[in-house]
Amino acid sequence: MENWLVLEQLSKTYYKERLFMPREKMDGGLKPFSLCISEEIIGILGESGSGKTTLAKLIAGIEKPDKGSGEIIFRLNEPLKQKNPVSMIFQEYTSAINPDFTVEKALVESVSKNNKTQETKEKIITVLNKVGLSEELLDKKPRNLSGGQIQRVCIARSILTEAKVLILDEAFSSLDLFNVERMLELLLALKKEFNLYYIVVTHNLELATYFCDKLIFLKEGHLEEVIETSQLMHAKSAYVQALIDAQI
């Protein structure tokens, strides 16, 4: 399998900006690391504050790596329609859609700003159906939708923007077990249809072991271990073993 994601000597430092004073380095961020990924569903795990979201945001281009640090290379097996092939779906999905927008308006924006043609609407309805939602939701605002429905709208939006890599940051933590299972089934079906790659940021090792092919463990801002899911029981790191023990 070819590497579809290569991170070369990447690092992230957060600074406290101060008026008329040199900026001050803060704790946190990510120490320099390199990583090559060929598996199509990746989990990022680690304790709170270990740097999972920072890594996800770097891959998504939401945070910029340190100046002079390395780069992020995507080698996806198809020509990309957009420069940034990544879409990130956050835990805080209730704020992911403008509360004043209807589902239709939120989705029209992702296809093409103010392009309200019949063709756009049909495209939106097709994708909405693919994520298991009915077109009756088009006129609804986020406050009239369940958490699971909002998440599906966010996934529909990612597909409409023709993203190829979806990063799901603790995206399942507010769903009950039944809905988590349905969401994972949906993601697998969409992956097959649209050739998607997934990066799942989670505290839930059980979920990651079920869904992901490879697991990246972070500890205090550094890469602790990268391991194929099938090999997890042979993890070398005591930290990873402790995370496994904590979830058994």
Ligand SMILES: Nc1ncnc2c1ncn2[C@@H]1O[C@H](COP(=O)(O)OP(=O)(O)OP(=O)(O)O)[C@@H](O)[C@H]1O
């Ligand atoms: N915008 C920011 N400015 C300054 N420090 C930050 C910023 N974002 C994250 N950090 C710091 O970087 C470290 C890693 O944070 P990050 O959110 O990546 O961790 P995490 O593993 O995703 O945590 P959690 O599981 O609690 O969401 C933490 O110490 C955090 O305080």
